[in-house]
Amino acid sequence: MKKTKLGEFEELVLMTVVVLQADAYGVEIKRELEDRLNETLSVGSIQSALKRMEEKGFLTSEFGEASQKRGGKRKRIYQATPHARKVLQEMKDVRSQLWAAMPGIATN
Amino acid sequence: MSKTNKGTSPPSWSLKLLRFFLKSNYLEEIEGDLEEIYDDNLNQYSIKKARKLYNREVIKLIRPILTKGMSSSEKLNAYDTLKHNLKVSIRILKRNWLYSAISVAGLSIAIACFIHLMTFVKNESSYDTLIPEADQIGKIGLNKHYPDYSSITKSIPHSLADALKSDIPEITETATYSGPFRGMLLSYTSDNSGSQNFHEDVIAADGNFLSFFGIKMILGSSENALKDPRSMVLTNSMAQKYFGQQNPIGKSLKMARDEFKITGVCQDLPDNSHLSFGFLMSINTIDRFNQTNYTRPDVSCYIKLQVGTSIVSLEEKINKSAKNHAAPEIEKQNGISWSEYQNAGNGFDLFLVPLTSVYLHPDNLGGMKPGGSQFSNRVMVFVACLIFLLASVNFINLSTARTNARAKEIGTKKILGSYKTQLVSQVLTETFMVVFSSVTLSLLLVYLTQHSFNNLSGKTQTFTLDLPTIIYLFSFVAAMTLITGLWPAILISRLKPLNTIKGQFSSGRKGSLLRNSLVISQFSIGIVLVLSMFVVKDQLRFMINKDLGYDKEQLLILTGDFHMDPLFVNSFIGELESMPEVNSVAGTLSMPGLGIFWEENFKRQNSNDIVNLKSMKVGDLFSEVMGLSLQEGRFFETDSWDSTSVLLNESAVKALNMDQPIGKSLVELRADGTPMTFKIIGVIKDFNYDALYNQISPLVIKSNETIFNRSSKIVARLNAGVSLSKLISKVNSKWDKMRPTDPFMFKFADEVAASYYKKEVRLLSVFKVFSILSLVLACMGLFGLSAHNASLKMKEVGIRKVIGAGFSDIIILLSKKITWMVILSFIITVPIAWTALETWWLQGFAYRISIGVRPILITLSIVLGLTWITILFHTVRTALTNPINYLRND
Numbered sequence: 001m002k003k004t005k006l007g008e009f010e011e012l013v014l015m016t017v018v019v020l021q022a023d024a025y026g027v028e029i030k031r032e033l034e035d036r037l038n039e040t041l042s043v044g045s046i047q048s049a050l051k052r053m054e055e056k057g058f059l060t061s062e063f064g065e066a067s068q069k070r071g072g073k074r075k076r077i078y079q080a081t082p083h084a085r086k087v088l089q090e091m092k093d094v095r096s097q098l099w100a101a102m103p104g105i106a107t108n
Numbered sequence: 109m110s111k112t113n114k115g116t117s118p119p120s121w122s123l124k125l126l127r128f129f130l131k132s133n134y135l136e137e138i139e140g141d142l143e144e145i146y147d148d149n150l151n152q153y154s155i156k157k158a159r160k161l162y163n164r165e166v167i168k169l170i171r172p173i174l175t176k177g178m179s180s181s182e183k184l185n186a187y188d189t190l191k192h193n194l195k196v197s198i199r200i201l202k203r204n205w206l207y208s209a210i211s212v213a214g215l216s217i218a219i220a221c222f223i224h225l226m227t228f229v230k231n232e233s234s235y236d237t238l239i240p241e242a243d244q245i246g247k248i249g250l251n252k253h254y255p256d257y258s259s260i261t262k263s264i265p266h267s268l269a270d271a272l273k274s275d276i277p278e279i280t281e282t283a284t285y286s287g288p289f290r291g292m293l294l295s296y297t298s299d300n301s302g303s304q305n306f307h308e309d310v311i312a313a314d315g316n317f318l319s320f321f322g323i324k325m326i327l328g329s330s331e332n333a334l335k336d337p338r339s340m341v342l343t344n345s346m347a348q349k350y351f352g353q354q355n356p357i358g359k360s361l362k363m364a365r366d367e368f369k370i371t372g373v374c375q376d377l378p379d380n381s382h383l384s385f386g387f388l389m390s391i392n393t394i395d396r397f398n399q400t401n402y403t404r405p406d407v408s409c410y411i412k413l414q415v416g417t418s419i420v421s422l423e424e425k426i427n428k429s430a431k432n433h434a435a436p437e438i439e440k441q442n443g444i445s446w447s448e449y450q451n452a453g454n455g456f457d458l459f460l461v462p463l464t465s466v467y468l469h470p471d472n473l474g475g476m477k478p479g480g481s482q483f484s485n486r487v488m489v490f491v492a493c494l495i496f497l498l499a500s501v502n503f504i505n506l507s508t509a510r511t512n513a514r515a516k517e518i519g520t521k522k523i524l525g526s527y528k529t530q531l532v533s534q535v536l537t538e539t540f541m542v543v544f545s546s547v548t549l550s551l552l553l554v555y556l557t558q559h560s561f562n563n564l565s566g567k568t569q570t571f572t573l574d575l576p577t578i579i580y581l582f583s584f585v586a587a588m589t590l591i592t593g594l595w596p597a598i599l600i601s602r603l604k605p606l607n608t609i610k611g612q613f614s615s616g617r618k619g620s621l622l623r624n625s626l627v628i629s630q631f632s633i634g635i636v637l638v639l640s641m642f643v644v645k646d647q648l649r650f651m652i653n654k655d656l657g658y659d660k661e662q663l664l665i666l667t668g669d670f671h672m673d674p675l676f677v678n679s680f681i682g683e684l685e686s687m688p689e690v691n692s693v694a695g696t697l698s699m700p701g702l703g704i705f706w707e708e709n710f711k712r713q714n715s716n717d718i719v720n721l722k723s724m725k726v727g728d729l730f731s732e733v734m735g736l737s738l739q740e741g742r743f744f745e746t747d748s749w750d751s752t753s754v755l756l757n758e759s760a761v762k763a764l765n766m767d768q769p770i771g772k773s774l775v776e777l778r779a780d781g782t783p784m785t786f787k788i789i790g791v792i793k794d795f796n797y798d799a800l801y802n803q804i805s806p807l808v809i810k811s812n813e814t815i816f817n818r819s820s821k822i823v824a825r826l827n828a829g830v831s832l833s834k835l836i837s838k839v840n841s842k843w844d845k846m847r848p849t850d851p852f853m854f855k856f857a858d859e860v861a862a863s864y865y866k867k868e869v870r871l872l873s874v875f876k877v878f879s880i881l882s883l884v885l886a887c888m889g890l891f892g893l894s895a896h897n898a899s900l901k902m903k904e905v906g907i908r909k910v911i912g913a914g915f916s917d918i919i920i921l922l923s924k925k926i927t928w929m930v931i932l933s934f935i936i937t938v939p940i941a942w943t944a945l946e947t948w949w950l951q952g953f954a955y956r957i958s959i960g961v962r963p964i965l966i967t968l969s970i971v972l973g974l975t976w977i978t979i980l981f982h983t984v985r986t987a988l989t990n991p992i993n994y995l996r997n998d
Contacts, residue, residue, distance in 0.1 A: 025137075025141075026137065026138065026141035027141045027144045027145055030141075030145075042164075042165055042168040042169075043138065043141055043142060043145065043165045043168065043169060044165065044168035044169040044170070044171055044174070045168070047134070047138055047141075047169065047174060048171045048173045048174055051134070051173050051174060052173055055173075063136075063137075069143075069144055069147055070140035070141075070143050070144045071139075071140065071143045073136050073137070073139055073140030073143065074136060074137070074140065075137065075140065075141075076137040
């Protein structure tokens with residue numbers, strides 16, 4: 001079976017979800033990524049990446065508790081599936097192997 | 109939400125937008141996220157900026173994956189249904205391949221016909237729309253009144269054009285032309301390549317003509333090209349014909365002993381224009397157009413109006429102005445006052461026809477080429493719709509007939525939980541597939557039959573698939589699917605599952621009644637077309653074979669540009685007379701079917717009743733050569749001077765109210781008002797010198813000795829049994845020796861007489877094609893239906909055979925109903941078709957057949973014969989099958 005593809009931006013969002021653990025809901029993911037990437041992101045881009053990955057089976061989600069700050073609306077907490085963790089690991093391995101094979105940088 | 113937040117809450121319209129487009133299961137989470145971000149922003153920035161950021165985020169959320177109705181998961185479901193529908197449809201269409209093939213074939217033939225006919229009609233109604241400012245241009249027609257009739261002509265007196273323009277401020281421009289002058293000999297002699305001689309039709313046009321109609325010039329200027337006498341403008345293709353690749357400007361063409369300087373080359377005219385010419389000469393070359401003339405119609409006149417001019421009030425002004433100019437001249441010519449002239453029932457009216465209606469005007473006001481006919485366009489649309497109706501009926505018939513065969517499938521589906529809508533969509537998908545493949549196939553058919561259709565229609569149109577056509581076709585497919593598919597679909601979805609599973613179903617009396625009436629209507633259409641075809645054929649044969657009062661067989665006519673050369677004519681007549689194959693020869697100016705006829709005013713001596721009569725001018729012996737029969741008196745004689753003698757036909761004697769005409773005087777009133785007296789020497793029996801649409805009108809025959817023995821035709825009576833091809837080549841070689849400058853041209857009188865009826869010949873071929881098509885379609889439908897009927901009657905046939913019915917009993921049983929249906933449609937249709945042909949078509953002929961029993965019987969036998977042949981296959985098969993095959997299952 002063909003592996004479901006993971007885009008570059010999707011990979012970043014997925015890793016952020018893993019990093020944030022129980023805090024991984026829309027706004028927090030956006031804030032964290034904006035800090036790390038040092039650029040402004042739209043809610044739309046984050047949300048579409050989340051929904052797409054949920055459809056592909058990289059993420060699961062459930063409603064968290066409501067808070068006063070959000071006008072009484074509940075957060076949705078995202079969690080990476082084991083499959084997602086495996087895919088992330090594979091991608092990292094492929095990358096580090098490629099890094100090791102790159103002559104210019106390896107000799108430095 | 110707390111009260112303090114109210115003034116600083118997110119913008120309500122973008123919140124509404126968000127709630128509108130966002131998928132509802134994402135709404136709580138994302139709305140919350142946005143609100144949290146908004147709160148943060150409120151702490152950092154102004155309210156205004158926070159609201160702006162909020163709006164921006166909402167806009168950026170409009171993405172397919174987050175938007176209602178666009179997610180892939182919802183699509184998948186519809187896609188699967190569609191896929192299922194398609195798969196099932198293909199299986200069903202394949203299983204019933206015969207029915208599918210009949211439906212597709214019938215529909216695609218019908219659609220192809222429809223496309224052809226509609227393209228034709230579209231082209232016919234697009235005439236002259238390309239001319240700039242076409243909606244402001246009109247052509248002036250003339251309705252001339254005589255005491256007992258009036259006639260419409262395309263021409264008006266030429267001086268009126270300028271007079272109207274100066275009298276009426278609403279007219280901004282005028283253009284006039286005269287002609288076409290048919291068959292003028294044009295020759296170009298070049299220094300190196302010898303001379304080029306052709307007979308051409310030439311139009312004499314005024315200086316405004318080219319710019320008035322916005323005719324594009326390739327060489328020369330449209331304003332100046334026709335200003336000077338003896339100027340000529342050619343179309344591009346004519347320039348190529350005479351001059352090849354050379355530049356024609358400044359070269360000259362010789363016509364009628366005049367040299368014409370080529371001053372311009374214009375583009376060829378589009379087919380869909382009533383203007384059609386190869387050569388334009390400046391009208392002021394001809395002297396009579398430089399003299400004042402307010403009374404004799406001689407030019408076609410077009411006027412351009414100011415925007416927003418009312419046609420009705422303008423017609424009044426035009427008539428007033430024209431009568432002011434014409435009345436004095438008419439008074440002078442006739443010697444009576446204008447009011448006396450009018451009170452006697454004479455006079456005229458001018459009327460205005462919009463440029464775009466000129467081509468389709470019933471009196472062919474265009475004049476440069478045969479006009480179109482609004483009536484036949486309507487007939488075309490009607491026939492197109494009929495053919496189309498036929499095929500649709502077939503299709504609906506077949507699909508409802510198949511309802512029974514599908515009852516079990518539908519029942520099972522319903523029990524398994526199908527909704528009505530799902531069943532309907534299933535049937536509609538099938539219909540769609542049939543319609544879609546028919547349309548595709550019909551495009552192929554249109555492409556393949558374009559050439560033969562053009563032969564039939566006399567046009568050079570091509571069908572192009574442009575964007576509007578594609579959109580049109582697609583909407584057509586959709587509409588057609590709904591129209592033809594919805595009824596069978598609803599029928600199918602209404603079947604009661606329990607009954608269908610138990611095998612208790614019937615197509616219902618209602619269903620079969622409707623099917624039967626559809627079959628009857630199909631055959632009715634076929635019968636109308638076949639009967640019309642036979643009637644047109646009979647009338648055409650009648651007209652071609654009718655005794656015209658002169659002998660048109662074995663009559664050779666030579667034409668050419670020799671009317672100014674009577675010496676040549678005389679010597680050539682002598683040459684022809686010396687040939688043993690030739691019986692007798694005469695020269696003439698007038699010849700039935702080839703012109704030239706005049707209309708002149710005559711009266712009896714000592715009488716004031718002026719009668720307008722047609723007149724012809726003929727040479728000595730013409731009456732003998734033509735085989736005209738004399739009622740009393742004598743013909744013109746070779747050895748006497750006949751310039752003051754006339755012959756009358758019987759109708760003319762009646763019109764002039766004469767008895768004992770021989771020896772009496774006839775007075776002609778010339779255009780300038782001077783009388784001229786002739787002596788009547790003979791009365792000729794009426795002969796048909798015009799097409800058989802009209803009664804023979806009164807005719808005065810003058811001798812060509814009135815105009816210096818001129819002849820523009822030579823007619824020769826050939827002896828019976830002469831080899832025509834040998835004789836023609838003999839005459840041709842003699843001609844080339846004696847008249848090398850003029851091409852040899854000949855016609856036979858019977859062909860000339862038949863050429864009147866080109867329209868009817870075309871109508872006949874149209875009826876042939878469409879009656880065959882309609883019968884084919886009706887039989888296709890019948891074939892499918894008979895298969896269905898036979899399958900329904902299997903059991904009955906089986907039982908009857910077991911009891912002892914013979915082969916012929918079964919055949920009669922199975923074909924009885926259909927035979928009665930055909931006879932019924934015959935009884936319904938024949939009176940209608942008969943009345944329609946009598947009142948609409950045969951009325952147009954003064955000499956006509958009456959529809960007898962013969963064409964009706966032939967039609968009946970053809971239709972019945974075809975019906976039996978069509979159902980033969982299934983009836984015989986059913987009658988021959990061993991009854992055990994369909995009885996053992998019970």
